[in-house]
Amino acid sequence: MRALRFAARTLRRQPARALLGILGIAAVGALLFDMLLLSRGLVLSMEDALNRAGFDVRVTATASLPGTGPRIGRAPAVLATLTALPEVDDAVALRFGSGRVLMTAPSPPVGFTLFGAEPSRRRFWTVIRGRDLAARGDAPTGEVLINEALAAALGVDAGASIAIRASCVRANEALPPVHVRVAGVARFPFDTVEQRTAALSRRDFAVACGEPDDEGADLILVATAPAYGPDQARDAIARVHPDLHAVSNAQLVRQLAATRFSYFRQISAVLATVTLAFGLLLITVLLTVSVNQRLGTIAALRAIGFSSRRMVADVLAESALMVGVGGALALPVGLLLAAWLDRILKRMPGLPAELHFFVYEPRALWLHAGLMGATALLAALYPVRLVSRLPIAATLRSEITS
Amino acid sequence: MTLVEACGVTRVFPMPAGPGVAVKDVSLEVGAGDHVAICGPSGCGKSTLLHLLGCVDAPTTGALRFEGRDVAALGDAERSRIRLTRIGFVFQRFFLLPMLTAAENVELPQAEAGVPRAERVARTRDLLSYVGLSARADHRPSQLSGGEMQRVAIARALANRPGLLLADEPTGELDEATGAQIAALLDRVNDDGTALVIVTHDQTLARRAARVLQMKDGRILDGCHRS
Numbered sequence: 001m002r003a004l005r006f007a008a009r010t011l012r013r014q015p016a017r018a019l020l021g022i023l024g025i026a027a028v029g030a031l032l033f034d035m036l037l038l039s040r041g042l043v044l045s046m047e048d049a050l051n052r053a054g055f056d057v058r059v060t061a062t063a064s065l066p067g068t069g070p071r072i073g074r075a076p077a078v079l080a081t082l083t084a085l086p087e088v089d090d091a092v093a094l095r096f097g098s099g100r101v102l103m104t105a106p107s108p109p110v111g112f113t114l115f116g117a118e119p120s121r122r123r124f125w126t127v128i129r130g131r132d133l134a135a136r137g138d139a140p141t142g143e144v145l146i147n148e149a150l151a152a153a154l155g156v157d158a159g160a161s162i163a164i165r166a167s168c169v170r171a172n173e174a175l176p177p178v179h180v181r182v183a184g185v186a187r188f189p190f191d192t193v194e195q196r197t198a199a200l201s202r203r204d205f206a207v208a209c210g211e212p213d214d215e216g217a218d219l220i221l222v223a224t225a226p227a228y229g230p231d232q233a234r235d236a237i238a239r240v241h242p243d244l245h246a247v248s249n250a251q252l253v254r255q256l257a258a259t260r261f262s263y264f265r266q267i268s269a270v271l272a273t274v275t276l277a278f279g280l281l282l283i284t285v286l287l288t289v290s291v292n293q294r295l296g297t298i299a300a301l302r303a304i305g306f307s308s309r310r311m312v313a314d315v316l317a318e319s320a321l322m323v324g325v326g327g328a329l330a331l332p333v334g335l336l337l338a339a340w341l342d343r344i345l346k347r348m349p350g351l352p353a354e355l356h357f358f359v360y361e362p363r364a365l366w367l368h369a370g371l372m373g374a375t376a377l378l379a380a381l382y383p384v385r386l387v388s389r390l391p392i393a394a395t396l397r398s399e400i401t402s
Numbered sequence: 403m404t405l406v407e408a409c410g411v412t413r414v415f416p417m418p419a420g421p422g423v424a425v426k427d428v429s430l431e432v433g434a435g436d437h438v439a440i441c442g443p444s445g446c447g448k449s450t451l452l453h454l455l456g457c458v459d460a461p462t463t464g465a466l467r468f469e470g471r472d473v474a475a476l477g478d479a480e481r482s483r484i485r486l487t488r489i490g491f492v493f494q495r496f497f498l499l500p501m502l503t504a505a506e507n508v509e510l511p512q513a514e515a516g517v518p519r520a521e522r523v524a525r526t527r528d529l530l531s532y533v534g535l536s537a538r539a540d541h542r543p544s545q546l547s548g549g550e551m552q553r554v555a556i557a558r559a560l561a562n563r564p565g566l567l568l569a570d571e572p573t574g575e576l577d578e579a580t581g582a583q584i585a586a587l588l589d590r591v592n593d594d595g596t597a598l599v600i601v602t603h604d605q606t607l608a609r610r611a612a613r614v615l616q617m618k619d620g621r622i623l624d625g626c627h628r629s
Contacts, residue, residue: 013501300497303458304511305486308478393453
């Protein structure tokens, strides 16, 4: 009878203990799996959101975050230079600001985040209803795209006219309102759950800001041409515009992983270590109890000719079986728990709705299996030592006299 | 032919109050087909001697040879192999595996010895028939009486056709009538050619042996041969 089958029979002999052990391992395994999903969840989620926006490289005037540093001057000329590069498929210049929609008294104005986007073939938003902003070049269109939250707050939809008062600099200002027509309702990739957002064409944005001749941009999004990679596009941009700061999505994600998101990796590493330690203790205790209860039988098996190696294999198989079954159960439990925890964490204010804390990747599955396997092996060390050093004659004697 | 030979064997155990001598300068030969009983008061070293003869334990001093091989020179794997294929053990408390059926318990040492499945199934069937338990093949130990469990243990001990069967108080846990049945079964095993060494307090069982060895304080006092 092979060791694994033998171990299965041994476990079935004590079903309550085996079940409790397996459930304990499943709980520990589920927590471990969640920590692995959390360790890179935000990084993967951010990478996915960036890539889904359809642009690979971000260009700013300095290394500061977009909207917090100086603007890129003469954006149309920069755009023309960039789109002429063979590595670049398309590019769009963005302005960031904010705005308010004036409501009838006594309702207070409704605030929102405002984008100004240079018309381009690609858009970083997705139109849900109505139509996109018209790409009419240099002339103002008098159109606006709004997101669902702003549409709901205003009680308007595509085709409605609204008066907005923009705020375009980081100082108090009192710009006159401009009247725009809602072309459509769109989803913007980095909106938070309750964020209200609107997008104008770059020209309309400049008009709303009272600076119709302003050609600045806070950020230029670049889509790489199919034959090239983002790094090649970034290098090409750096060659033609060494005065600007270009980063690929992958670079940005690496920066975020090393700085802002590193807390989650550290927390998950600590919690995963603690979880594994609990798992190790749990399995060691279960196996040790199991071995101690069977010392007489083990000594008898050794006496009738079972080798020490075979008895060690039995203990390892028992450990592997418990951890294998518990670890397999841990995966669906862990996924359910992760979904629940993700919903709780996403209630944090200011978090983009498309970001997730717990994200599945195959690497997490392999790492989980590896760590659980290593735990099973380590946990079996002490019981294996008991079995391999068991004095056969003395144990048989004590079994008779006890 | 000599199966096991002990020459001046001594076994000392470390004890809190100093070394304890369990077996002292014992010399003994067990040949093929022998029937030996070892008797003596509790703690006189009977079981320790049995464990030494069965290659379960190693002597502190003296020489022990099994089928001509120096047991002290063998590694754990080789000694395990000898126990598995050449020696059968019957214990006072049976030590059947509770999660296996009677047939599976008998099959276990054969599987460990690498006997092909078809061969070990046939051998198990024959052995259970030999000990009168064909109808109980699929029962677990918890469903068997004490006498039945000991008969399964004897079948398990004979599974790999050993030359030597060692029994440590085989009737110690059984009532008189059941003990007599087990004694008769062991006689039959011996009559069929397997050498038998029995450690027992039971004088009725001991008297069935061709040779009875009396032990006291780790020494063999005398041995008498019966015809």
